[in-house]
Amino acid sequence: MAASADVHVRVCEQEIIKYDLEIKALIQDVSECTGPQSKLTDLHCKVKEKFSNLRQRIQDLEQMGKEQDKESDKLDLLNKVEGHRKQMLSNQTAWRKANLASKLSIDQLEKEDLLNSKNMSVRHRKMTKESLAQTSSDITESLMNISRMMSQQVQQSEEAMSTLGELRSKDWMQRD
Amino acid sequence: MLPALALSESCQETSNQRNDVSRNMAAAVMELNNHHSNDLSHLKRTDSLKSPSGDGNFTDNVVELVQKDIGSDLKSLKNVAGLLEKLTSENKQLEEQVQTVSSSVPLRVSAALAAADESRVKLDSLLEKERLLSNTLQQHLQGSQVWTDNIGQVLGQLDTLERHMKYLQCLARIEELSDSIQQHLMTNSVWEAVGAIDSMASLDMGLRESGCTHLQSFLRETLRFWHKILKDKLTSDFEEVLTQFHWPFISPPTQSLSPPANAQELNSQLELLVSQLLSLQTSDDLISEKDAPSRPGLSQNPPLSLPIQIMLLPLSKRFRYHFTGNRQTNNLCKPEWYLTQVLMWIGNSSNFMEEKIQPILDRAGGKVNASVELCRALLTLGQEKLAHDAPRLLYDDAMFCHLVDEVLQFEKELRTTHSYPHSYPGVLHILLEESVFQKWLSVERKMAVEKVDAMLSAEGAWSSQYKDITDMDELKAPDCAETFMTLLLVITERYRSLPCPRAQLNFLALQKELVDDFRIRLTQVMKEESRQPLSSRYCAILNATNYISTVLSDWGDNVFFLQLQHAAVSVGDEILGPLGATETGRLASLEGSLFEALLALLERLRGDMQGRLRDAVMRDVKEKAQPYCKDRWISLPSQCDQATMSLSSSACPMMLCLRDHLLQLQQLLCLPLFQMLWQGLAERLDHFIYEDLILYNHFNEGGAAQLQFDMNRNLFPLFGHYCKRPVNFFKHIKEACIILTLKVGPALLLCDVLKQAEDEDGALNPQQPSPESALNEMGIYKLAPSDVQILLKLRSNLLHQ
Numbered sequence: 001m002a003a004s005a006d007v008h009v010r011v012c013e014q015e016i017i018k019y020d021l022e023i024k025a026l027i028q029d030v031s032e033c034t035g036p037q038s039k040l041t042d043l044h045c046k047v048k049e050k051f052s053n054l055r056q057r058i059q060d061l062e063q064m065g066k067e068q069d070k071e072s073d074k075l076d077l078l079n080k081v082e083g084h085r086k087q088m089l090s091n092q093t094a095w096r097k098a099n100l101a102s103k104l105s106i107d108q109l110e111k112e113d114l115l116n117s118k119n120m121s122v123r124h125r126k127m128t129k130e131s132l133a134q135t136s137s138d139i140t141e142s143l144m145n146i147s148r149m150m151s152q153q154v155q156q157s158e159e160a161m162s163t164l165g166e167l168r169s170k171d172w173m174q175r176d
Numbered sequence: 177m178l179p180a181l182a183l184s185e186s187c188q189e190t191s192n193q194r195n196d197v198s199r200n201m202a203a204a205v206m207e208l209n210n211h212h213s214n215d216l217s218h219l220k221r222t223d224s225l226k227s228p229s230g231d232g233n234f235t236d237n238v239v240e241l242v243q244k245d246i247g248s249d250l251k252s253l254k255n256v257a258g259l260l261e262k263l264t265s266e267n268k269q270l271e272e273q274v275q276t277v278s279s280s281v282p283l284r285v286s287a288a289l290a291a292a293d294e295s296r297v298k299l300d301s302l303l304e305k306e307r308l309l310s311n312t313l314q315q316h317l318q319g320s321q322v323w324t325d326n327i328g329q330v331l332g333q334l335d336t337l338e339r340h341m342k343y344l345q346c347l348a349r350i351e352e353l354s355d356s357i358q359q360h361l362m363t364n365s366v367w368e369a370v371g372a373i374d375s376m377a378s379l380d381m382g383l384r385e386s387g388c389t390h391l392q393s394f395l396r397e398t399l400r401f402w403h404k405i406l407k408d409k410l411t412s413d414f415e416e417v418l419t420q421f422h423w424p425f426i427s428p429p430t431q432s433l434s435p436p437a438n439a440q441e442l443n444s445q446l447e448l449l450v451s452q453l454l455s456l457q458t459s460d461d462l463i464s465e466k467d468a469p470s471r472p473g474l475s476q477n478p479p480l481s482l483p484i485q486i487m488l489l490p491l492s493k494r495f496r497y498h499f500t501g502n503r504q505t506n507n508l509c510k511p512e513w514y515l516t517q518v519l520m521w522i523g524n525s526s527n528f529m530e531e532k533i534q535p536i537l538d539r540a541g542g543k544v545n546a547s548v549e550l551c552r553a554l555l556t557l558g559q560e561k562l563a564h565d566a567p568r569l570l571y572d573d574a575m576f577c578h579l580v581d582e583v584l585q586f587e588k589e590l591r592t593t594h595s596y597p598h599s600y601p602g603v604l605h606i607l608l609e610e611s612v613f614q615k616w617l618s619v620e621r622k623m624a625v626e627k628v629d630a631m632l633s634a635e636g637a638w639s640s641q642y643k644d645i646t647d648m649d650e651l652k653a654p655d656c657a658e659t660f661m662t663l664l665l666v667i668t669e670r671y672r673s674l675p676c677p678r679a680q681l682n683f684l685a686l687q688k689e690l691v692d693d694f695r696i697r698l699t700q701v702m703k704e705e706s707r708q709p710l711s712s713r714y715c716a717i718l719n720a721t722n723y724i725s726t727v728l729s730d731w732g733d734n735v736f737f738l739q740l741q742h743a744a745v746s747v748g749d750e751i752l753g754p755l756g757a758t759e760t761g762r763l764a765s766l767e768g769s770l771f772e773a774l775l776a777l778l779e780r781l782r783g784d785m786q787g788r789l790r791d792a793v794m795r796d797v798k799e800k801a802q803p804y805c806k807d808r809w810i811s812l813p814s815q816c817d818q819a820t821m822s823l824s825s826s827a828c829p830m831m832l833c834l835r836d837h838l839l840q841l842q843q844l845l846c847l848p849l850f851q852m853l854w855q856g857l858a859e860r861l862d863h864f865i866y867e868d869l870i871l872y873n874h875f876n877e878g879g880a881a882q883l884q885f886d887m888n889r890n891l892f893p894l895f896g897h898y899c900k901r902p903v904n905f906f907k908h909i910k911e912a913c914i915i916l917t918l919k920v921g922p923a924l925l926l927c928d929v930l931k932q933a934e935d936e937d938g939a940l941n942p943q944q945p946s947p948e949s950a951l952n953e954m955g956i957y958k959l960a961p962s963d964v965q966i967l968l969k970l971r972s973n974l975l976h977q
Contacts (some may be wrong), residue, residue, distance in 0.1 A: 040735075044735065048733070063899060064900075065900040066855070066899075066904065066905065067899060067900055067904045067905070068902060068904060069955065069957065070952075070957045071907075071957040071958050072957070074904075078398075089767075092733070093765065093766050093767050095733070096733060096738055096766040097766050098736040099735045099738060100735060100739060100742060100766065103735045103738075104738065104739070110598070111597075111598065111599050131592060
């Protein structure tokens with residue numbers, strides 16, 4: 001039991017480190033991002049996902065720590081958890097700084113870019129195409145969500161119907 | 177008789193000699209004194225001989241000295257020589273001292289004095305030189321004064337003449353240009369006329385700094401005159417060509433319109449006229465300079481390009497026709513009419529501007545973007561109307577809200593669909609005007625408060641919308657909390673595109689106020705429900721608090737709020753209230769977020785509520801556990817076989833209560849909150865059972881076995897759903913059970929080890945194992961040796977130890 005718990009702890013710590021480094025790499029991407037707003041938003045989503053994974057794993061490690069037999073092991077793990085959490089907080093601050101800096105610089109670039117008149121019509125067409133693509137993908141996603149919910153409801157009502165049917169048939173049989 | 181005489185004579189002589197000696201000595205001392213009358217601090221011994229005026233005293237002293245040394249002992253007279261020698265050598269020494277001392281001082285002082293003297297001499301010589309020079313200069317100046325006056329006059333006359341000449345040259349040039357323009361106009365050579373006007377305009381700009389107001393105004397008038405003529409001519413031609421192109425596009429351009437027959441010619445005409453009009457731009461700017469109304473918002477924009485101005489005219493005429501005066505279309509309640517009209521015109525004309533006008537402008541070298549210019553032109557119409565109407569709507573809330581909605585919608589469409597660049601102002605700055613903005617804020621606040629009231633008193637306020645869809649409902653947020661966050665989100669969307677960070681911060685302050693208000697309301701509802709903490713409503717409030725905290729901490733990472741945070745550091749003080757130094761530091765370094773204070777308060781509420789919940793459960797459990805605590809642990813029969821053991825019947829109420837509460841709370845609370853709750857409960861249960869049951873009773877073998885069974889096979893598995901090793905959340909119970917169920921042998925050994933350690937009390941024998949390591953071997957890590965000793969005494973089979 002102890003051996004497998006050990007393995008779990010090790011795996012958990014490895015994953016924490018992996019997520020931490022992935023986040024750091026993504027933060028670097030964010031600070032180097034000069035692209036359009038959509039790229040920055042994309043990176044934002046990725047980083048958020050990684051953060052929530054990291055948070056979950058740190059919590060798992062904490063749980064494992066509380067379940068240790070030896071007090072010393074428990075305190076050890078809980079200290080490590082504290083350390084990981086501090087790392088995560090500093091990552092978060094670094095991400096915020098990179099995010100803000102990139103956003104400000106992209107805004108500045110766009111301002112300068114738009115003063116150049118030649119690109120206007122091209123940009124106009126590109127932007128409308130982009131926004132149309134975005135809207136259509138949003139619509140598709142919403143439709144999929146709706147269809148999923150509807151199928152769930154259909155299933156539930158089917159079960160309800162079948163149960164009612166059974167009851168009713170039982171009822172008939174009893175009466176007879 | 178003779179010897180007596182001789183003796184008296186010799187005495188007399190001696191006394192004479194003595195007097196002589198003393199006089200000599202006095203003289204010598206006086207001489208000595210005279211030598212060093214200046215530096216007396218070294219001469220301590222002859223202090224009493226300081227004043228040269230005190231000669232009389234001085235000889236007395238000498239006499240004293242002599243009497244002291246020699247006295248009336250005639251024999252010691254032979255010491256006089258020695259004494260004299262001594263004194264002369266002393267004298268010599270002192271002299272040397274004084275001389276060296278007094279000679280060293282004058283050395284330095286004399287050097288300084290010499291230097292000072294030298295510089296004084298130099299200074300004097302310089303002053304002398306200067307005096308000579310200034311005299312010479314004065315003379316020279318006086319001499320040349322006469323000539324300068326003469327020449328000055330002449331030069332002055334020359335200057336005046338030159339200025340006059342220049343003036344006349346200017347006038348001549350103006351005349352020349354006027355003539356040439358007239359000539360070109362008569363011969364219809366428009367380009368040359370335009371060129372001439374351009375040169376006149378540059379002349380005007382060159383004269384800008386001049387003080388010759390009459391000349392300037394004359395030039396301006398002339399320019400105005402010719403400019404008007406040329407402009408009118410070109411304007412009429414241009415308008416004609418435009419109508420051929422079916423300008424303005426009131427309705428969306430349809431492809432069915434056949435291209436005009438003389439398309440080629442029209443195109444070239446268009447090109448010509450547009451480029452000519454462009455060249456008139458500078459003069460036009462100059463002329464319209466004075467006439468421009470000083471509107472603070474609009475005058476920052478560069479003036480519109482001339483061709484565009486002309487193209488705007490028919491549109492602006494139509495706009496004024498429909499939207500000013502007493503027409504049905506000029507409806508204060510329907511701002512969307514004129515806003516939509518502007519957007520439509522922009523949309524309709526964009527094609528024409530891009531395809532026809534832009535290439536011409538590019539070829540003519542003007543850095544002008546045709547569609548943006550037209551947008552700007554049409555926007556001025558909209559801006560004027562909006563600025564006029566907005567103050568008149570301040571008295572009706574519903575109409576005002578409608579206006580704000582329409583304006584925001586307009587702005588959004590302008591920026592996205594028509595790609596109007598953000599560097600030019602849209603219409604939002606009109607909403608930022610003081611009275612309008614304050615009204616907006618207060619209406620926003622009023623509506624928000626109404627909505628919050630409504631959502632908190634709605635039917636299903638405390639139930640979750642997604643109750644039945646388990647995979648979507650992680651946070652189990654009740655309806656009211658979700659609606660509230662949606663409300664905040666909608667407000668954010670509204671103020672997101674405002675151009676001024678101060679205004680945005682005002683809205684942020686409003687949002688923070690609303691969150692705080694909501695938190696207070698949650699507290700109020702919580703207090704009403706505090707008698708039944710285990711009810712679903714209480715848990716719903718807890719979930720709501722957690723949900724709002726989660727969303728707000730998420731917003732702290734949102735780049736829009738980060739930008740706002742950045743602005744808050746510099747200007748936030750006036751709007752968000754005074755920020756302490758730590759808080760400002762945390763905001764500036766992006767470690768904290770704008771919502772930190774709110775999150776802290778919500779956290780406190782959550783902690784408070786969770787504590788009450790946990791305490792309520794514990795109260796219930798403790799009550800039900802009383803019979804279990806008072807069971808006869810000391811006299812239970814011992815069990816041989818664990819398989820036949822079963823839960824003590826006195827434990828059943830407690831277990832039932834605990835099981836039901838855990839299940840209920842797991843369903844009502846969201847996962848992270850439930851996690852914290854059961855862990856807190858486990859900790860308290862651990863302590864409760866350890867203190868109120870184990871330490872309170874004595875256990876025989878059977879009792880200990882039963883307790884262990886109850887705990888390991890019944891209590892701990894209750895928590896087994898939520899973690900892998902629930903036993904480690906009850907460390908006190910676990911380790912106490914180990915001690916209580918130890919076999920007699922090991923128990924006695926352990927007793928000994930602990931007693932020995934206690935007796936020795938610090939004198940650690942390296943060969944003796946420490947009590948902690950002995951305990952660790954048995955799996956005891958948390959309890960201290962003293963606790964273990966107490967537990968061992970609870971065993972009935974060790975009581976007599």
